[in-house]
Amino acid sequence: MKDFAALFTRIDESTKTTVKTAALADYFQTATPEDRLWTIALFTGRRPKRTITATRLREWAAEVAGLPDWLFEESYSIVGDLAETIALVLPPATESENQTLTHWISFIKSLSVLEDDSRKAGILKAWDSLPSTERFLFTKLLTGGFRIGVSAKLITRALAQATGQEEATLTHKLMGNWTPDTTTWDALIEADDPTADLSRPYPFYLAYGLDGFDDLGPPADWSAERKWDGIRGQLIVRGGDHHLWSRGEDLMTDRFPELAQLQDYLPDGTVLDGEVLAFRDETPLSFNALQRRIGRKTVPKKVLTEAPVILMAYDLLEHLGNDIRDWPLHKRRETLAALVQDVPSAAPLRLSATVPFRTWDDLSAARDQSRDLNAEGLMLKRRDSPYLSGRKRGDWWKWKIDPLTIDAVMIYAQAGHGRRANLFTDYTFAVRNGNDLVPFTKAYSGLTDAEFREITTWVRKNTLQRFGPVRQVPPTHVFEIAFEGIQASPRHKSGVALRFPRMLRWRKDKPVDEANTLDDLKELLATFG
Amino acid sequence: MADVLSFTDRGIYCPAGDFYIDPWRPVDRALITHGHSDHARPNMGRYLATDGTAPVMRHRLGKIDLQTTAYGQVTQIGDAAVSFHPAGHVPGSAQIRVAVKGEVWVVSGDYKTVADGLSEPFEPVPCHAFITECTFGLPIFKWTPEDMLTAQINAWWAANAAAGRTSILGAYALGKAQRLLTTVNADIGPILTHGAIENTNEVLRAQGITLPETIPVTPQTTHKTHPGALVLATPSALGTTWTRKFGPSSTAFASGWMALRGVRRRRAADRGFVVSDHADWEGLNTAIKATGAIRIFATHGYTTSFQRWLSEQGYDAHIVSTDYHGETLDADEADA
Ligand SMILES: [Zn+2]
Numbered sequence: 001m002k003d004f005a006a007l008f009t010r011i012d013e014s015t016k017t018t019v020k021t022a023a024l025a026d027y028f029q030t031a032t033p034e035d036r037l038w039t040i041a042l043f044t045g046r047r048p049k050r051t052i053t054a055t056r057l058r059e060w061a062a063e064v065a066g067l068p069d070w071l072f073e074e075s076y077s078i079v080g081d082l083a084e085t086i087a088l089v090l091p092p093a094t095e096s097e098n099q100t101l102t103h104w105i106s107f108i109k110s111l112s113v114l115e116d117d118s119r120k121a122g123i124l125k126a127w128d129s130l131p132s133t134e135r136f137l138f139t140k141l142l143t144g145g146f147r148i149g150v151s152a153k154l155i156t157r158a159l160a161q162a163t164g165q166e167e168a169t170l171t172h173k174l175m176g177n178w179t180p181d182t183t184t185w186d187a188l189i190e191a192d193d194p195t196a197d198l199s200r201p202y203p204f205y206l207a208y209g210l211d212g213f214d215d216l217g218p219p220a221d222w223s224a225e226r227k228w229d230g231i232r233g234q235l236i237v238r239g240g241d242h243h244l245w246s247r248g249e250d251l252m253t254d255r256f257p258e259l260a261q262l263q264d265y266l267p268d269g270t271v272l273d274g275e276v277l278a279f280r281d282e283t284p285l286s287f288n289a290l291q292r293r294i295g296r297k298t299v300p301k302k303v304l305t306e307a308p309v310i311l312m313a314y315d316l317l318e319h320l321g322n323d324i325r326d327w328p329l330h331k332r333r334e335t336l337a338a339l340v341q342d343v344p345s346a347a348p349l350r351l352s353a354t355v356p357f358r359t360w361d362d363l364s365a366a367r368d369q370s371r372d373l374n375a376e377g378l379m380l381k382r383r384d385s386p387y388l389s390g391r392k393r394g395d396w397w398k399w400k401i402d403p404l405t406i407d408a409v410m411i412y413a414q415a416g417h418g419r420r421a422n423l424f425t426d427y428t429f430a431v432r433n434g435n436d437l438v439p440f441t442k443a444y445s446g447l448t449d450a451e452f453r454e455i456t457t458w459v460r461k462n463t464l465q466r467f468g469p470v471r472q473v474p475p476t477h478v479f480e481i482a483f484e485g486i487q488a489s490p491r492h493k494s495g496v497a498l499r500f501p502r503m504l505r506w507r508k509d510k511p512v513d514e515a516n517t518l519d520d521l522k523e524l525l526a527t528f529g
Numbered sequence: 530m531a532d533v534l535s536f537t538d539r540g541i542y543c544p545a546g547d548f549y550i551d552p553w554r555p556v557d558r559a560l561i562t563h564g565h566s567d568h569a570r571p572n573m574g575r576y577l578a579t580d581g582t583a584p585v586m587r588h589r590l591g592k593i594d595l596q597t598t599a600y601g602q603v604t605q606i607g608d609a610a611v612s613f614h615p616a617g618h619v620p621g622s623a624q625i626r627v628a629v630k631g632e633v634w635v636v637s638g639d640y641k642t643v644a645d646g647l648s649e650p651f652e653p654v655p656c657h658a659f660i661t662e663c664t665f666g667l668p669i670f671k672w673t674p675e676d677m678l679t680a681q682i683n684a685w686w687a688a689n690a691a692a693g694r695t696s697i698l699g700a701y702a703l704g705k706a707q708r709l710l711t712t713v714n715a716d717i718g719p720i721l722t723h724g725a726i727e728n729t730n731e732v733l734r735a736q737g738i739t740l741p742e743t744i745p746v747t748p749q750t751t752h753k754t755h756p757g758a759l760v761l762a763t764p765s766a767l768g769t770t771w772t773r774k775f776g777p778s779s780t781a782f783a784s785g786w787m788a789l790r791g792v793r794r795r796r797a798a799d800r801g802f803v804v805s806d807h808a809d810w811e812g813l814n815t816a817i818k819a820t821g822a823i824r825i826f827a828t829h830g831y832t833t834s835f836q837r838w839l840s841e842q843g844y845d846a847h848i849v850s851t852d853y854h855g856e857t858l859d860a861d862e863a864d865a
């Protein structure tokens with residue numbers, strides 16, 4: 001575990017990708033094969049099953065540290081991470097053991113068959129024998145979560161450095177349902193994989209936000225589409241099989257099983273770029289519907305029927321096994337349209353229609369309809385452009401709709417956690433209603449660190465009342481709150497719930513009596529809800 | 530019996546002696562615990578502070594009407610008997626003891642209970658009521674033992690020097706910077722100092738405090754003139770272009786907040802050393818117990834939780850709103 005802790009520390013201390021990659025590559029050359037395999041597993045979300053509840057861990061840690069539960073919880077709310085909180089409050093270890101990472105994972109697995117008393121004894125003994133970083137990591141393993149700022153991509157790059165294999169080959173090898181219990185380092189990493197090429201995606205082409213029409217030339221050079229509010233995906237049909245990749249190069253195939261039938265309708269050697277959308281009655285559903293499918297590895301029947309998805313295709317990258325990314329866009333789209341036409345309409349595939357326009361004003365009018373269509377805005381693509389890779393200026397632009405906004409009054413403040421534990425960053429906002437203030441949303445992002453510091457100083461000096469960690473402050477500061485959507489919500493006192501609320505601006509120029517009212521909010525609900 | 534001290538919107542007030550302790554608004558007579566800017570403020574009619582605090586106050590506040598006192602010496606002010614006792618926070622820092630008709634109250638100012646090799650070590654002062662800070666009043670704060678801390682910093686510096694990197698360490702100008710100076714191993718390489726820190730060094734040296742040799746950074750100073758150097762800088766200088774002149778470098782930050790991984794990562798320094806001039810959880814609890822006081826007033830820090838914790842331990846604990854900052858990571862309050 002010492003070498004794993006050292007690896008973690010090197011990764012955690014550095015902000016430089018090169019340093020993190022080098023640390024991982026070193027580790028992949030020196031650790032035991034079992035530990036290497038577990039490390040890959042942990043960093044790619046394949047953690048051991050939880051064998052103990054977070055509640056028990058909290059109880060036992062508070063007991064060993066001699067703290068009342070409320071104080072443990074208070075500490076947790078400041079630290080923002082349960083394993084870190086536990087590692088910090090426990091008394092220093094009195095013994096020391098250096099076992100491998102694999103040993104501790106086996107230990108955690110073995111807890112599942114034990115009675116609570118024996119589990120407790122085992123965990124307390126482990127806590128008492130591990131120095132702080134190792135104790136933190138061990139507890140992190142116990143609590144099940146293991147996100148520490150290492151992407152699958154970084155792992156692949158480090159493995160490529162350590163083994164001399166290609167990144168794409170390794171990406172493919174790391175996919176699928178393996179766990180360290182079902183494979184070995186040799187079988188997973190060292191052995192050849194003849195099917196690797198078949199699932200390999202193309203790099204995505206990413207657009208910049210539009211900053212004006214001046215440099216675009218004549219409108220006739222451009223083609224416009226809706227910017228759909230879903231998940232970008234690349235569908236690959238090759239060798240009688242299909243794969244769906246996310247923009248972050250995650251394989252999402254199993255999350256959207258309904259797309260599997262497309263491999264029967266599309267010719268072998270087809271790669272589509274498009275948007276996975278929740279979709280019913282020929283209409284995209286709001287992002288809320290799709291949200292229920294995100295983060296699930298498997299999908300229960302109920303969710304499948306309530307939030308069915310399609311692929312809204314807008315580009316064709318490979319046709320009949322040929323890479324056609326250097327074809328001009330209009331030719332790729334014609335070919336794509338023909339392909340989609342041959343697929344029965346009951347199958348979950350649609351062509352993202354072009355939005356006709358002659359002038360930029362036409363386009364602006366079309367953009368104003370976005371919200372009604374559950375779209376995020378428009379995409380502008382140069383008609384003769386190739387499909388480039390990565391984020392490039394010039395040929396593709398996104399033209400998003402402006403967020404909805406409302407000017408609101410800050411009435412409560414709470415300290416942030418984790419990286420903002422010492423600042424007041426979480427605020428509750430209210431709108432005016434006669435002489436009252438009605439709270440309607442919380443927001444905790446959108447300001448600069450300097451602004452958060454300024455408000456923090458102000459909150460400290462102007463606290464009216466404390467409710468645990470929450471401080472009531474006098475209604476003094478007005479903020480412009482931006483949000484993406486608004487819904488009726490009987491659970492909230494104001495009757496509304498916002499989607500993605502954040503602070504757009506601190507309106508130092510506005511006095512409280514110029515903030516928006518509950519009626520303004522209700523009008524937004526009536527128009528956009 | 531009337532309270533010895535009361536809490537006003539100008540500061541902590543003693544009616545029996547008609548004076549304030551660490552006031553934040555102008556008053557006629559101010560007793561000052563230590564030289565940090567949130568405790569020793571300008572525009573008071575008269576000041577009283579320890580001999581060790583006086584030079585820094587004069588340096589920061591200019592021409593002031595300042596009377597000084599030795600630790601332990603009793604000054605009678607009206608009906609109040611006042612004395613200053615070491616707080617272990619920074620050189621010269623004091624707790625202030627106020628006795629009126631046998632009732633004793635102590636104002637801690639800022640304090641820490643572990644010896645840092647530089648400040649006069651903290652002395653528990655028995656009292657009936659204790660007014661304490663609690664900047665780090667949560668059980669997640671436990672400071673790294675001094676010897677381990679020194680080893681960590683030296684190892685970091687030595688590794689950087691060997692790899693041809695300058696080591697840039699951010700610490701407050703008064704207290705922490707000098708404390709780090711006295712503990713690092715000066716054989717590793719030259720020690721350079723940022724202007725604000727060197728100014729404070731000079732003040733402390735002039736009052737007889739021994740510090741290792743330091744080289745003030747000038748426009749000509751670079752990593753070529755002083756390879757393998759340790760640069761002590763104020764936290765506010767750390768994120769600026771000022772650091773570029775030192776070529777390839779590793780940055781570190783020394784603060785109690787570095788105990789938290791999230792804060793450590795937000796600072797975007799390469800390393801965070803857990804070191805503070807305030808008491809940690811253990812330190813606060815031990816200090817409070819040692820006073821024998823029943824009435825406790827928590828001034829700045831995690832006051833809500835700390836008050837509740839103390840109440841559950843059987844104390845008559847209260848929260849007092851003050852204008853003190855505790856240990857902050859913010860550049861604009863860098864010497865608090
Ligand atoms: Zn201080």
Ligand SMILES: [Zn+2]
Nearest residue numbers: 639853854855
């Ligand atoms: Zn202070």
